[in-house]
Amino acid sequence: MSDIPQERRVLTAIPGPKSVELQARRTAAVAAGVGSTLPVFTARAGGGIIEDVDGNRLIDFGSGIAVTSVGASAEAVVRRASAQLADFTHTCFMVTPYEGYVEVCERLAELTPGDHAKKSALFNSGAEAVENAVKIARAYTKRTAVVVFDHGYHGRTNLTMALTSKNMPYKQGFGPFAPEVYRVPVAYGYRWPTGPENAGAEASAQAIDEITKQIGAENVAAIIIEPVLGEGGFIEPAKGFLPAIARFAKDNGIVFVADEIQSGFCRTGQWFACEDEGIVPDLITTAKGIAGGLPLSAVTGRAEIMDAAHSGGLGGTYGGNPVACAGALGAIETMRELDLNARARRIEEVMKGRLEEMRAKLPNGGVIGDVRGRGAMIAIELVKPGTKDPDAAATAALAKACHAEGLLVLTCGTYGNVLRFLPPLVIGEDLLNEGLDIIERAFATL
Template sequence: MSVVAEQIGGPGLEQVRRVRTEVPGPRSEELLRRQRSALPAGLGSSLPVFVTAAGGGVLVDADGNSFIDFGSGIAVTTVGNSAPRVVERASAQLDRFTHTCFLVNPYESYVEVCETLNRLAPVPGEKRTLLVNTGAEAVENAVKIARAATGRQGIVVFDHAYHGRTLLTMSMTAKNVPYKQGFGPFAAEVHRAPMAYPYRWPGGKERCAEEAADALVELLDRRLGAENVAAVVCEPVQGEGGFIVPPAGFLPAVAEICAARGILLIADEVQTGIARTGTLFACEHEGIRPDLLATAKGLGGGLPLGAVTGRAELLDAVPAGGLGGTFSGNPVACEAALGVFEEIERHDLVRRAGEIERIVLPALHAMAGRHEFVGDVRGRGAMLAVEIVRGGGDRTPDPARTAAISGRCHRDGLLTLTAGSYGNVLRFLPPLAISDALLKEGLDVLAGALAED
């Protein structure tokens, strides 16, 4: 087991893969029956087993099965499910008080989280930070701030984007089912540009960055009128859309296009931020300095917390009382976030994400070489994916095969998640606390699941 896993894996939790029952097992089946009678049908689970313990690189269910975790609660438990400084700080805060509402009585931990993000975020100039509860709230508040600061209404997003489940962020999200179907009408003044998606760009990956940038210019200058657009919102690596990494040069081109037209650039780092991609923020891979940056997921170490960090003059443009919420920046979540930053620094987890990439990416490329239905391998750091297609030169998405492979992984004790606009991407988000041994064992399970086809 690696030193990282020993130190932040959680006390007393054996770091092994172990499948004792069918998946789900009898106790989880019993709980699933209760779930079906008490919860709405629209609320489902990727791996329907009920977790009783988690930490390091494993999840233990109610039947005693221990799964290797390649999901991290969808990039939330980046530092681990039970990282000591997160648990210690949150527990101590629970002993002091659970809530006052920052809008009524402030507390120091809120300020300290904001100071930390202001220091670390790659936003130019003097900065301010607002805390909220979720990633969707962070994105929505970033849009509110952009509109207030510019006096413009238009928002441009990209194909394959995912930004959340509120009315505005649903409108900004590209995929219809399951996120939007039946929930309209949607918010006005949200416009969509083609995403630089190298594997599926019609003109080929060599022309992808330039042609996608040209398409954005066409949309801004001739179809919308740049003077009407407040912001362009972009995920540096698209998450739910399929872990799409835009080609080198595209994001800098987007930043230049926006700056030349007085349009703000909002980086949605809800899934990519907080050490996930081998830098603290994914914008840093190409030196992007957005005007506003949204974070959540990994920020709270498992507790609900999101943030908007941006140029001071932009956040200060919102009138008094225009920002905030009852639970926003809850003191327990703030203490957990401070614990997250301590764990990242103490264990050099930014470097650890790069180590995970160096272990996983070659293994995924080797699997692609053995199976023609693995059409593409991509990602950064500990945010990696394979795209599953029909194969034999046919790039048609194959969501049925993708679901079957993921199901085999679950059966054999590996938690994997799917994603993508076509439902044909297997995505891998291991916690940075995972040991090398578990990481490699998980890859062996994945290789076996692919070989069954």
């Protein structure tokens, strides 16, 4: 692991002068459509710290959007990737294969839910994994329709933009989108009209009714859902919702796809979030936390479904790159050795406890409408006090206040009113609490 001291240090304004200088170069050379949450330029990162070019050390509550769960310079990832880099960088698995790709697929078969025979195919990004899951489901079922859910996010390619529910910034101006995609309700407990206790049963019944009436179950190739909805606001579907949808899929020959790109690999305190209610998906898509920061993704699933696509129908020049595969084996080694599932559960205990205390100190909860999430995938939804009206302005102000104090936090949510926390699972508890102190001070200044 990197030898960066695990201490917050703010030496300059955030961003500092060297970052400002680099930002000017960036503005001249990088397309305006590529945004950044916080324009500080990274020099080093490791553990729970990002060090910028000005020597500031920020507490990392983002993990590169749930990617560097094992830290941004984990020893096993660096060791294995470096060794592979020295041997060869690329051959293309579809030209001459190599052991690392096979070994990653073997680990995925071991770790993903279910004891059935499994196979995998490797790609570069989460969007690629989702897109290929759709291809595989269509090949297997000989059907075309795909069902997704309100508040879902599945990527930025043309097909995955169609699957994604949020227009800005993901879809605006980029259509037309792929056809045969249908969206149905999800059990968003905090905002369900009759309350969270009814959301699971009512939302699943409503979703199934819409699928049956509007599409016809016999026309549906795949139902795709994030077991914890990420960009949509870290929404945990109310209990009972996922099992009901999975049962409906099974009863109607529909491929049930769990999109675990943000929630997978120990992030929620289990290897995969769908395990929480005993869901065994037909296909599972993974990326982000899989390889310690190297670009890799996968579709893993029932062997007979995975084998439905014809030879040559799946792949891509860089898919399952050997250096990325080595990084994945190092990340999985680290997760097992450090028991990062237990670490994630401890992060949940600390963060939820502190955030609930903050809410209790505000009159009627103040702007904190909801505290939710699992493991190290925790969020607070901000609303106008006394209502459930989303408060995106307060969310942006809070994030800005945290950034100024040297704490990197991210926002999300369909309404832009959710502050999300994705600390590396290896973060020290002292840094975790210091970050929460900064959040508490930010609330005081709101």
